[in-house]
Each structure stands twice: as C-alpha cells, then as structure tokens.
Amino acid sequence: MTFDAIDAWWWPFLFILVGGWLATDAWRFLGVYLGDRLSEDSDLLVLVRALATALVAAVIGNLIVFPSGALVDTALALRIGAAGGGFAAYLLLGRKILVGIVAAEFILLVGLWIK
Amino acid sequence: MPADPVSSLPSLSTRRLWYLRGVRAAFSIPGLILASAFIGFAGLAKEAGLTLAQTVFMVGMVWALPAKVVLIGAILSGASLPAAAFAVALSSIRLTPMVVALVPELRGPKTPRWVLYFLSHFVAVTSWVLAMERLRGIPRELRTSYYAGLGSTLVLFNMLVTAVVYLVADSLPPAVSAALFLLTPMYFLTSLWGSARERAGHVAMVLGLILGPLLHLVVPGFDLLGAGLIGGGAAFACHRLSRRKAPA
Structure with a gap:
C-alpha cells in the first residue's frame, strides 16, 4: 500500500486524496x-496548540x-548556521519573516561560495 | 419572504467587491513569501518522483504546507497509505485550533454552515494569519466573501507557481536549488514563532526543533509524534506551572 504499490494512473491520486486531503x-x-463550542483560551486549546506547534x-x-x-550536499553546520542566523535576524530586526528568510539565504549562499 | 430592512443580506455586487478585495490581499508580502515557500516545495515534490499532475493536485487538495512536506516525506520513506495518513493527520492537528479560532471571526449572522465548511479548506498558516489580522476591519456579513477571495487566490496562485517551478526546476544551478530548499523551513521557522499565542507556543517550538532530529536518530518513524507529545506536553506543563505561580 505504498505510493508506488499499484501500477495504475489513479493510485497516486487516491493516495494523495486519502493520505493528504482527508488527513x-x-x-x-x-x-x-467545535468553532462555537470551545473557548479560545481554554486550557485544552493551549495544550492542543502546544502539541501541534512542537510537532x-x-x-x-x-x-x-x-x-x-x-541541500543534501551542503554541510550540516552551514545549514544550522544559516537557519540560526536567519532566525536571529528575524528576532532582532523587528520580527519580519522576509528579513529572516533573506538573512538565512545570504548566509547559505556565502557559505556555498566560500567552499 | 420579504426582505428584512434591518439585517438585509448584502447584494451580489457588494459581495463581489469584497471578494476582489480578498483577492488583492493575497498579493501581499505574506502571500509572496508563501509563494517562495511553494517554489521550494515544487523542487521537493519533483525530487520525490511525483509527476507534475500529482504535485499540483496535492497543492490544491492538501493545501497546508507542513502536511504536504510530511506526505512527501512519507512517500520518500516508502510508508504505507495508513502510515502516511497517520503522519499527515498528526502534523495537521494544529489546523483544528486554527479553524476554531477563525470561525467566530468569520461567521456572519446568517452564514450557512456549509459555507464555513467549504471555506475552512483554505485555512493554512498564511491565510489564517492574514485573516486574523484583517477580518476585524471588515463588515461582518461580508467577511466570508473576503476570505473566499483571499483563500481561493492563494491556493490557485500557488498551484500555478508550483507547476511553473516544477517545469523549470531541472535547469537550476545547485546553489540556487539549495537556496530554494531552505525557503520552506525558514518560512515555517519565522511564521510559526510569530503566530504563537502564548509563551507555551515558543517553548513547544524550541523543544520540537531539538527533539525532532534527536528522536529521528533514536526512534525513526516515531520522531514527529514523539517530539509533538514530549515537547508539547512539557510546554503545557510549563504553562500550567507559570500560571499557578502568577497572582490571581
């Protein structure tokens, strides 16, 4: 029952439908x-949000x-450095998603260029 | 039935106007960042051996990017359909609280249930963040029209982006390709931090980031579930403890 299990054109689509859309x-x-049955700051929702966020x-x-x-061909230290640097830039420079992404990409590309 | 003058339903042209305003909201900075994440996703799907049709179909039907990344991961690791569905379902539990939070904002006084069920398909991080930010300033009975425009445009536009990138992905130099693959995790890293409602969310995120790769080495296959349960549970425990200490 894997993605390649059945050699028919419709099987991958069914796989995506059940494994992706339904899920x-x-x-x-x-x-x-549940929309109007649960309070937004109930502790149950805090727990659900925390579990989902960690996941x-x-x-x-x-x-x-x-x-x-x-990315497989890049060094682990470079990837962590780029992600960490980008996230630090995001936190320090006004919490703009774009700033974090640009900083991370800059570090990655400079790292690849130096190598 | 005669129209009720006090709470009459908005006309079709008013609805269309607000639908189009929602369409315009899709072409904003968060919308463009999301499109850049889909550039990365197209490369990922192609790498995993999906056809163009399967990739675009997945974008339209699943929509939430983490769920798609997990589904691709499951396909790559040769998971069976029940295992893949289970992993995707776990990664998407967060959609429930997001929708729960959105529905009271979105719902007008006469909104039929099926409209809410239909619109909920468009809920993913970006459209949710945009909606939570902007719905408050929109007339209540027109919020569903606005969100329909925003959500449908984001989905359709990114199906297009994914298709175009899928077609040109092979001709990219390796450095550009590597940079594209970094877009998705960076987008999630920053937007997930920004969307956390309470400190427990930040604690859960840091724990998840560390536990995910760690558990992947120790108990592969249980890494996501384990990180979610341990990291989320610990964050919730911190939340309870800090609340108990705080003066009432």
Whole structure:
C-alpha cells in the first residue's frame, strides 16, 4: 500500500486524496464543528496548540538536519548556521519573516561560495 | 419572504467587491513569501518522483504546507497509505485550533454552515494569519466573501507557481536549488514563532526543533509524534506551572 504499490494512473491520486486531503480537511471540519463550542483560551486549546506547534517544529528541525534535494550536499553546520542566523535576524530586526528568510539565504549562499 | 430592512443580506455586487478585495490581499508580502515557500516545495515534490499532475493536485487538495512536506516525506520513506495518513493527520492537528479560532471571526449572522465548511479548506498558516489580522476591519456579513477571495487566490496562485517551478526546476544551478530548499523551513521557522499565542507556543517550538532530529536518530518513524507529545506536553506543563505561580 505504498505510493508506488499499484501500477495504475489513479493510485497516486487516491493516495494523495486519502493520505493528504482527508488527513488535513478532517481537522479543518472538526475545527468548524467545535468553532462555537470551545473557548479560545481554554486550557485544552493551549495544550492542543502546544502539541501541534512542537510537532510542526519537529518537521522543521528534520528539514534542516536531514534535508532532501540539493541541500543534501551542503554541510550540516552551514545549514544550522544559516537557519540560526536567519532566525536571529528575524528576532532582532523587528520580527519580519522576509528579513529572516533573506538573512538565512545570504548566509547559505556565502557559505556555498566560500567552499 | 420579504426582505428584512434591518439585517438585509448584502447584494451580489457588494459581495463581489469584497471578494476582489480578498483577492488583492493575497498579493501581499505574506502571500509572496508563501509563494517562495511553494517554489521550494515544487523542487521537493519533483525530487520525490511525483509527476507534475500529482504535485499540483496535492497543492490544491492538501493545501497546508507542513502536511504536504510530511506526505512527501512519507512517500520518500516508502510508508504505507495508513502510515502516511497517520503522519499527515498528526502534523495537521494544529489546523483544528486554527479553524476554531477563525470561525467566530468569520461567521456572519446568517452564514450557512456549509459555507464555513467549504471555506475552512483554505485555512493554512498564511491565510489564517492574514485573516486574523484583517477580518476585524471588515463588515461582518461580508467577511466570508473576503476570505473566499483571499483563500481561493492563494491556493490557485500557488498551484500555478508550483507547476511553473516544477517545469523549470531541472535547469537550476545547485546553489540556487539549495537556496530554494531552505525557503520552506525558514518560512515555517519565522511564521510559526510569530503566530504563537502564548509563551507555551515558543517553548513547544524550541523543544520540537531539538527533539525532532534527536528522536529521528533514536526512534525513526516515531520522531514527529514523539517530539509533538514530549515537547508539547512539557510546554503545557510549563504553562500550567507559570500560571499557578502568577497572582490571581
């Protein structure tokens, strides 16, 4: 039942539909259902948000430490330096997402150029 | 039924006007940053062996970028469909509280339920941040029109961006390609920090960043769930402790 398991044109689409669409929109629909039943600052929501945030952060950490594609050929220290430097720039220079991204890319490209 | 003069429904042309204002809001700095993250995603999907049609289909149907990145990761690691769905579902739990927070802002006095269910598909970090920021200044009965314009434009535009980048990805030099792959984690790193409502969110994020790669080495396959449970649970415990200490 992997992505390549069935050799038919529709199988990857069904895989994406069940593994992707159903697995995300189910949560969105649950959110609409609960929308007017839960208070925004109830402790249950704080817990749900904390669990979800840590989980997405884990995805980010893995993307940086165990990357895919062209980033595989870069040094781990450079990737962490670029991400860390970009995040520091974001925190220190007015919390602008764009500033963080540009700083990280600058560090990465300078690092690749020096090498 | 005769129209109620006090709370009459807005006319179609008023709705179209606010829909178009939502469309315009998609072409803002956060919208453009999101598009840059989709440039990275197109490269990721191509690397994983997905066809152009599968990649664009995934953008439209799943929409939330972390969920797609997890799904690609599951495909790359040869996960079965139930395992992939489980991982994606775990990475998307956060959509529920986001929608819960958005619905009271979005809903007009006469908004039918199905409209909310339909619009909830557009909820992902960027459209959510933009909506939470701007809906307050929009007439309540027109907020669904505005969000429909914003959400649908973000989805369709990024389907287009993904398709174009997918087609040209091979002709890029390695340094540019590497820079593109860094866009997605950087976008999430900064936007996730900015969207945290309380300090527990920041604690959870730092713990998740460290625990994710760590658990990936120790217990691969359980890394995301483990990091979520341990990091999120610890952050929540801190939240409870600090609240108990604070004067009532």
